[in-house]
Amino acid sequence: xxxxxxxxxxxxxxxxxxxxxxxxxxxxxxxxxxxxxxxxxxxxxxxxxxxxxxxxxxxxxxxxxxxxxxxxxxxxxxxxxxxxxxxxxxxxxxxxxxxxxxxxxx
Amino acid sequence: xxxxxxxxxxxxxxxxxxxxxxxxxxxxxxxxxxxxxxxxxxxxxxxxxxxxxxxxxxxxxxxxxxxxxxxxxxxxxxxxxxxxxxxxxxxxxxxxxxxxxxxxxxxxxxxxxxxxxxxxxxxxxxxxxxxxxxxxxxxxxxxx
Numbered sequence: 001x002x003x004x005x006x007x008x009x010x011x012x013x014x015x016x017x018x019x020x021x022x023x024x025x026x027x028x029x030x031x032x033x034x035x036x037x038x039x040x041x042x043x044x045x046x047x048x049x050x051x052x053x054x055x056x057x058x059x060x061x062x063x064x065x066x067x068x069x070x071x072x073x074x075x076x077x078x079x080x081x082x083x084x085x086x087x088x089x090x091x092x093x094x095x096x097x098x099x100x101x102x103x104x105x106x
Numbered sequence: 107x108x109x110x111x112x113x114x115x116x117x118x119x120x121x122x123x124x125x126x127x128x129x130x131x132x133x134x135x136x137x138x139x140x141x142x143x144x145x146x147x148x149x150x151x152x153x154x155x156x157x158x159x160x161x162x163x164x165x166x167x168x169x170x171x172x173x174x175x176x177x178x179x180x181x182x183x184x185x186x187x188x189x190x191x192x193x194x195x196x197x198x199x200x201x202x203x204x205x206x207x208x209x210x211x212x213x214x215x216x217x218x219x220x221x222x223x224x225x226x227x228x229x230x231x232x233x234x235x236x237x238x239x240x241x242x243x244x245x246x247x248x249x250x
Binding site: 013014017018021024025028029030031032034035037038041042045048049052053055056061062063064065066067068069070072073074075076077078079080081083084085086087088090094096 | 111114115118121122125128129132133134136137140141144145148149152153155156157159160161171174175179182183186187189190193213214215217218219222223226229230233234236237240241244245
């Protein structure tokens with residue numbers, strides 16, 4: 001494997017780490033349910049970039065694309081359900097604070 | 107608060123669009139199309155719809171929450187940035203040895219998706235059905 005490919009993968013890895021830092025920070029710090037979902041979405045973007053760059057380095061872009069398509073389908077289902085939970089929480093609590101989600105049981 | 111949320115959603119859509127360009131440049135055009143249409147388009151629409159159904163909180167509550175947010179996990183960005191810098195240096199050291207891989211035989215993405223990874227397709231269908239069921243349950247009107 002050539003040195004330039006390795007350098008490129010190192011560069012992509014830095015961006016993956018930065019995206020993960022941003023996503024984790026967004027999820028941990030925010031008190032808004034929609035912002036937490038956005039943080040999760042940023043984490044998924046980091047995973048997507050890692051899969052695609054690894055597939056390019058190894059010469060298996062077809063496999064990487066099929067895995068990313070599966071990931072996108074799972075991502076959209078999670079987003080739709082999470083959006084529904086946020087709306088449900090707003091209906092019950094009149095806010096989307098995750099600390100008040102304990103009121104939703106029953 | 108709503109304006110800031112909309113700004114966050116637009117930023118996420120832009121991130122998805124940039125990621126789609128990177129995917130296209132890395133010989134993954136099909137995944138790039140999915141990323142651009144689904145993640146940059148559909149998810150933004152879902153987020154904007156969710157935000158439009160909710161209301162903004164009062165300015166007093168917003169000030170209290172902003173203060174709480176600053177006090178909570180104040181040390182977290184320092185730890186995360188330090189971890190990121192350390193990991194980046196570890197990845198970029200010149201004597202770091204990467205595993206040598208043989209170049210794989212490239213297949214068409216359609217062959218991989220329909221033949222080699224057909225179980226993933228079943229999983230996708232199950233996920234879509236579970237998502238549809240979840241939405242039906244969440245939006246069901248409560249019995250009076």
